[in-house]
Amino acid sequence: MTAENARFTFSIDDRSLALLLDEALYPLDAIYGAAYLFVDRCYIFLDRPADKQVQVRFRTKSDSTEQDLEALAGEFANELLNQVLRLRISESTKSIREYTLARAFFGDSSQASIDALLAELDAEELADDPLEINVPWESGT
Template identity: 40%
Template sequence: MSADQQTSIPDLPEALASANLGERSVSLNIDAELYPLQAVYGAAYIFIDRCYVFVDRPEAGKFRVTLAAKEGVEEVEALRSLVGEFANELISCAWRHQVTQDNRVAVETVTVQAIAGAMGEPSLDDLADFDFTDEALDDPLGIAQSWEEKHGRKEPKAEADAEAEGGASA
């Protein structure tokens, strides 16, 4: 077998992964629609302590990740194990990325509330400087009305009876 001869890895499709025993490396072809670039980077980062990692885009919609062992790996099975571990880490990173995207609004809301709470309550000086004369809200259509404005203020029954008696005796 020559130093640059590519070989297939048992139990994996050739289109997905191939090994180069002379270079002690394995290349994986990854579908960019299934795995975001952030997940590919995350998985590659996990492997940089034991492999040289090269990520490229051989064509649109595809990533190719090449893992070259730092230590002597002469067997196809060792490279197959490397592919399996990388694939598992890639799925894990893709899932974490999806969970992060799904919960982004909740995380941002909690973070803002935590920062606002850490600032503490306003001081008396802050309250003294606050302008309470501003309108609470802008209501150009006149929709926001209090109950009393809309239906009229009802007087307590005792005051209404006193006025009725006072008006009758006059």
């Protein structure tokens, strides 16, 4: 396996596909996340045959050919890499999301309120200005 490429070895049997994954490369949450997206098409069995190793075995819910299972393996491998990326982004942006969501739902929106209040006052002043304070001197007669 090169630094740029990920290698997946899998075995195929009657309606079944099995992959052995290294947890050091593929965090458990990424494996769960990827496997979950296949529950509509497959029964999924997870096992730990050795320390830091996870076996994922798929059994298709309907008849499948060897080509179907190979395609399934490719699809899962792709999804696993996507899940690793999603996890990295999620972990890296955790504090950003905590800040934005906390501010959105519980934060101080006083600035927006002050702006709204000022706009309202401006509108009122423009509407009701008997002394013509808001009339620019240039337009006076």
